[in-house]
Amino acid sequence: MADQSTTGVPIELRKVTKAFPGGGEPAVRELDLNIPAGEIVVLVGPSGCGKTTTMRMINRLIEPTSGDIVIDGRSSHDIDPDRLRRNIGYVIQQAGLFPHMTVAANIAQVPKMLGWDRARIAERVDELLTLVGLDAEAYRDTFPRRLSGGQQQRVGVARALAADPPVLLMDEPFGALDPISRERLQDELLGLQDDLAKTIVFVTHDIDEALKIGDHIAIMKAPGHIVQYATPAEILTNPADGYVEQFLGAGSSMRLLRLTKVGDIEVDQVPYASEDADAAAVLVEIERDGRGYALITDGMRRPLRWVSAEQLQGVEGPVGSAGDAITGTLGHRMTLQDALEALLNADNDVVPVVGRRRAYAGALSLSTVQNAIQAIKTRERERRLHRNHPGGSG
């Protein structure tokens, strides 16, 4: 097996139309879509809007009526369909595993077709099982019916990745799972993608799933067209029209909180000092800052106590044990939603934020979070205005 996996390639849909025999509206109509290399692009929309048809035209399980699909610079017309499909992993709802084959045999299908030798296949199967979080020893010789839905889906992902294709198509892969397994598999997919950087086209009708895992999201509407193609933050802050707004439903600000990490926003810079700092100097710093308090840290800059100007009055020499112990910290990878929850339950209005090795990185209060959300909305709005009216000032 290669040490380095194959990373994603760009895919471009140009005026792609699919009209099924029998007439009526085309299932997909003159659809243009640019899918950047190494991104997760989510097609989302209500039942029947053309998501699956669009996806299946990429690996030519459905042939377009007109238009072109260009994969890594080559028209898919010019690529032999079998060869095309070997280079595009495909994951469907309920995994679609062959029930009479072991897990290993299911995963080995494409490598076997490619004529890999047995040792190489066995090694690859174990590697993939580990990659998707299954113990190879325990699962390789099991049959799919003995696996939970989530485990089957992991095997489905392993199978799609078997020959290391640059592209993955995922059609409602987590649609049949309970909410907890679903969240976990979404997180694991994002973790995998950090390492693999495949081009992934993902179909769902769950807008929250789309917002969580998409780098870009195409919101589709029947018959077969895209109403908005943008980043999750852009869609939340600037829905293109009433249809998108309705599809998002209420709670866009809450979703923005879920999407944004503490480390993404500007946190408050509260003065800090170590326990052995001179109390008088810390007092000067507090007065200069104007907030009335400082954070006391240990020698590794890990937060210990809040200390107020009053508590330092008359203290000679080092700060020592002056102040009140902090009751918690916020991690910079936490979502703003989790941070908000923690802030609402905190004893203090302000909670320290810690970064790598739990070192102090700033502080957060309710009003900081509120301002950050306002700032994100303003920024996205301005970006959109600028895009719609390029060449204006700035």
Ligand SMILES: Nc1ncnc2c1ncn2[C@@H]1O[C@H](COP(=O)(O)OP(=O)(O)OP(=O)(O)O)[C@@H](O)[C@H]1O
């Ligand atoms: N093989 C087919 N023959 C005729 N019509 C079809 C065929 N496949 C899909 N359609 C029609 O094309 C339209 C788009 O279907 P498609 O499956 O792409 O939608 P979808 O957005 O993926 O829906 P869902 O979320 O329910 O899977 C629908 O009106 C559907 O009835």
